[in-house]
Amino acid sequence: MSIIEKLSVTAVRNIDGLDIEPIPTVNILHGENGSGKTSILESIHLLASGRSFRTSKLEPLISSDKDEAIVFARLVGGKEIGLSKSRRQKHHLKFISEKQTNWENVARELPCQILDSNSFLLLEGGPKSRRQFLDWGVFHVEHGFVENWRRTKKSIANRNLLLKQRSPDLSQISAWDSELCLAAKEVHRARQEYFDVFLPLFLELYRKMNGAEVDSLVIDYASGWDTGRELQDVLMDNRDIDIRYGATQNGPHRADLTFKIGRNRAVDILSRGQQKILVSTMKITQGLLLSQALDRKCIFLVDDLPSELDHDNREAILSQLVSMGGQIFVTCVEISGILDSLSSQPKLATFHVERGTITA
Ligand SMILES: Nc1ncnc2c1ncn2[C@@H]1O[C@H](COP(=O)(O)OP(=O)(O)OP(=O)(O)O)[C@@H](O)[C@H]1O
Ligand SMILES: [Mg+2]
CATH class of the missing domain: 3.40.50.300 (P-loop containing nucleotide triphosphate hydrolases)
Incomplete structure (x- = not known):
């Protein structure tokens, strides 16, 4: 308990x-x-x-x-x-x-979930807090997620070290690409599955709470790369760019949730109080999903x-x-x-x- x-x-x-x-x-x-x-x-x-x-x-x-x-x-x-x-x-x-x-x-x-005066930052701030939000939910409902996420982080860290070298070792980069792709596939699957359950429950609750713009609000989960393609191919095609930046530009570490109202970002339309209702409803939805999935x-x-x-x-x-x-x-x-x-x-x-x- x-x-x-x-x-x-x-x-x-x-x-x-x-x-x-x-x-x-x-x-x-x-x-x-x-x-x-x-x-x-x-x-x-x-x-x-x-x-x-x-x-x-x-x-x-x-x-x-x-x-x-x-x-x-x-x-x-x-x-x-x-x-x-x-x-x-x-x-x-x-x-x-x-x-x-x-x-x-x-x-x-x-x-634990916190609702406070900074809650609206989930919409306004950078993608890291939204990834953390999503991963909090996935962590609680899928036990294997932590291990796959650790493998992803380790592969990206090692890959980034290689990318920063003066003459990067391409075969070693390829080896980390393979490891990254295996773990990333599982991380993405788990996040997508969670989001697919989260979204309808959130929308139902948000409507019940008389949330603003409920009929035009569109929330999407972005995996961090073009999932119409294999991550392996995306990494290969972007290798030169990654070497130039010294960092991996595509992968689950770039995942995000996007909130739109029409063509605008929700954060540019909703008032501060309305953003708080939205974020509070998101956190409450996570609480509901947790009690549905676990005792x-x-x-x-x-x-x-x-x-x-x-x-x-x-x-x-x-x-x-x-x-x-x-x-x-x-x-x-x-x-x-x-x-x-x-x-x-x-x-x-x-x-x-x-x-x-x-x-x-
Ligand atoms: N490291 C610290 N050591 C000692 N006192 C601290 C430290 N950090 C903050 N404080 C003090 O602790 C107090 C508690 O702050 P807290 O934010 O918990 O108050 P609060 O009851 O939530 O107030 P409010 O109603 O304004 O939100 C403050 O008076 C603050 O100055
Ligand atoms: Mg206080």
């Missing part, structure tokens, strides 16, 4: 020695600006994925007067996850008392929902999240802002955050 029943956070930003026992439904973290609400969500996200949703470096997360940040969670069913990150050393991650060399087991056990529900971290959303849209998003039945953590300054937006009456726990601790 992906439900946190105990969370302890030490030395993450302004939080020192926080212990909470969240409930399996809706947990509201409320408090003044700067009290530490987002930092609690950040701690959960860090534990679940090894990454923050606020910064690419982990150093700023460690409290400025401490050397080591620690996050611990016990899940319903008893499994425990512990993470420590010090300034000078690599992190230590433990799952059920076993040291982990990467986040694969933990990420599978604790699937597991995604934890939703909802930070500062009111920003740029009107009452009806806040209510639509929260009702959808609540109806999915997973654990939710929602932050707000005034608790009334969230209570107003909850049309159903889910079981709630409230935590008042004050200067990095819980006071009620």
